[in-house]
Amino acid sequence: MQIYAALCQYLVSGLTNGAIYALIALGFGIIYNATTIINFAQGEMVMLGALSAISLYSLKPSFLFAFLGGVTLVTLVGLVFERLALRPVRDPSPITLIIITVGGAVFIKGVAMLLWGKEAYTLPPFSGDAPLHLGPATVLPQNLWVLGLTACLVIALEAFFRLTLAGKAMRACAYNPRAARLVGISTGRMVQLSFGLSAALGAAGGILIAPLTLGVYDMGTMLGLKGFCAAILGGLGSLLGGVLGGLVLGVAEALASGLISSGYRDAVAFCLLLLVLFLRPQGLLGGRE
Amino acid sequence: MTLSRFANRWLLFALAVVALGLAVANEYLFTLFNFIGINVILVVGLNLLLGYGGQISLGHAAFFGLGAYSSGILTATLGVNPWLALPTGLAVSGVTAFLIGVPALKLRGYYLAMATLGFGIIVYIILNEATGLTGGPSGLAGIPSLSLAGFPLNTARRLYWLIWPAVGLILALSANLVDSRTGRALRALHESEAAAQSLAVDTARLKLKIFVWSALYASLAGSLYAHALNFIAPSSFTFMFSIKLVTMVVLGGMASIWGSLLGAAVLTVLPELLAAFHDYEVVIFGAILMVIMIFLPRGLVRGLMDLVEFRRYKKEGGRLPV
Numbered sequence: 001m002q003i004y005a006a007l008c009q010y011l012v013s014g015l016t017n018g019a020i021y022a023l024i025a026l027g028f029g030i031i032y033n034a035t036t037i038i039n040f041a042q043g044e045m046v047m048l049g050a051l052s053a054i055s056l057y058s059l060k061p062s063f064l065f066a067f068l069g070g071v072t073l074v075t076l077v078g079l080v081f082e083r084l085a086l087r088p089v090r091d092p093s094p095i096t097l098i099i100i101t102v103g104g105a106v107f108i109k110g111v112a113m114l115l116w117g118k119e120a121y122t123l124p125p126f127s128g129d130a131p132l133h134l135g136p137a138t139v140l141p142q143n144l145w146v147l148g149l150t151a152c153l154v155i156a157l158e159a160f161f162r163l164t165l166a167g168k169a170m171r172a173c174a175y176n177p178r179a180a181r182l183v184g185i186s187t188g189r190m191v192q193l194s195f196g197l198s199a200a201l202g203a204a205g206g207i208l209i210a211p212l213t214l215g216v217y218d219m220g221t222m223l224g225l226k227g228f229c230a231a232i233l234g235g236l237g238s239l240l241g242g243v244l245g246g247l248v249l250g251v252a253e254a255l256a257s258g259l260i261s262s263g264y265r266d267a268v269a270f271c272l273l274l275l276v277l278f279l280r281p282q283g284l285l286g287g288r289e
Numbered sequence: 290m291t292l293s294r295f296a297n298r299w300l301l302f303a304l305a306v307v308a309l310g311l312a313v314a315n316e317y318l319f320t321l322f323n324f325i326g327i328n329v330i331l332v333v334g335l336n337l338l339l340g341y342g343g344q345i346s347l348g349h350a351a352f353f354g355l356g357a358y359s360s361g362i363l364t365a366t367l368g369v370n371p372w373l374a375l376p377t378g379l380a381v382s383g384v385t386a387f388l389i390g391v392p393a394l395k396l397r398g399y400y401l402a403m404a405t406l407g408f409g410i411i412v413y414i415i416l417n418e419a420t421g422l423t424g425g426p427s428g429l430a431g432i433p434s435l436s437l438a439g440f441p442l443n444t445a446r447r448l449y450w451l452i453w454p455a456v457g458l459i460l461a462l463s464a465n466l467v468d469s470r471t472g473r474a475l476r477a478l479h480e481s482e483a484a485a486q487s488l489a490v491d492t493a494r495l496k497l498k499i500f501v502w503s504a505l506y507a508s509l510a511g512s513l514y515a516h517a518l519n520f521i522a523p524s525s526f527t528f529m530f531s532i533k534l535v536t537m538v539v540l541g542g543m544a545s546i547w548g549s550l551l552g553a554a555v556l557t558v559l560p561e562l563l564a565a566f567h568d569y570e571v572v573i574f575g576a577i578l579m580v581i582m583i584f585l586p587r588g589l590v591r592g593l594m595d596l597v598e599f600r601r602y603k604k605e606g607g608r609l610p611v
Binding site for chain 1: 339343345347392393396397398399400402403404406407408410411414415417418528529532535536539568569570571572573574575576577578579582583584586
């Protein structure tokens, strides 16, 4: 009975972290689909989201204001990053783009350290921290916020891609950029949109997780890398795959740290990543290239 | 390049090493020189892989760490002779690179970057967590200095006379490799893997070879580092250090052996020169990576030379050579 309760607890914390990984993985996927770039700065958008929401909340203690303000700010950062760091590139080979986005990630992290310092900041939970007892597991209201809002964001994103003109245009670019240009879609605009959109998703993830962890300048690197693991796990570029990859990764991590050793928790994601890359590089849901 | 000019370069390098070694009296400067030398070995190795072969490794600190910890554990904990520990470290790193490389090098571009990055982080976590073996986050102390024929190399000045000849040897070896059949095959691989294959280059074997080769360089640097510092901790083998190495390659110029010397020297000295640098270090490294890759993708020296040449051609109203 005890182990059952513990397992449920791991499941709850795993799914919560997994939801954040899923949001980050979606960000990777959206940019990859539009540009075939892997944006290594994606994790830093998560960190920027968390820290700017915390700062905004200390200005005006309203969650809605902090959330929307944080997401807007980070979306702007994403757009500026695309404009300044990626558009001027003359030789867009993968190596060049990897080095540039890694450089961007390090740069953004450094600027955040100068702005916010090295200390960790807290954001209060969205609606109190009285734990709820759901069956054998104890759930914090913030866990529910994370899961609920992530689900809403994923549905909204899916609706955007299926139902709106801009979303359909982005999908067209992902299938075949040249054909998309032929029918009058501005691919440059779509690339910009994809950077804004994934920055916004990353920021939302950061703000949601901030009350559960803490906001620190260097939180983004690990979250970003794990989000990427999730994206690869599910199959790069597949939205459903990204969500599934995130949740699987979160639960696997929680189980490993609970049942084996918490010190090796971070190694789980990367061992899974290596396994998937070596055995099935197209991911769980990806088709063959 | 004529043969005499080529020989002149090496003569100049040897003279500079000897002159510096005799002229400098300050022990701190020797420590700095030694760290530059160790970084040069790392950067040349990474440059062979990244600059010449066009294969990226974002986890090179792991091989550096494997070398350092092999030497450290074998000598400090088990009391093995350092000169036996060093080749053991090379074997450990080489075999690890081989095992990781066989599946990883089938991957291209982003996937390879992520595989090496994941590997680097796993090694870092193991260094931290396997406290019984590595001493964990607080590090491994009591690593003996190297000695040469009974003469202990226990000061930075003495070690200088081992490290810099070794650097010279590594540079010569790499320059030779680059100018060999393998080097030409590597550059072909960098330009286009398909084209290289069509010219009967066994690209899979070549990639693996250069990956293992650069891991061996890193391992050698790691062993030297462990014996130079007499103490190692996981914080020297982080993801950020892997990024710094890439920055040194990029700054010095991809596919440039001598550029590696420059990149490693500049980015090792800079933090020491500017006391305030420490806080801005991360920002500066990030900015260097982005600015150089966007505007001077051939590295600082060649990039600036290209710009000057471009100006001159423009002034003379001539056409650019294609």
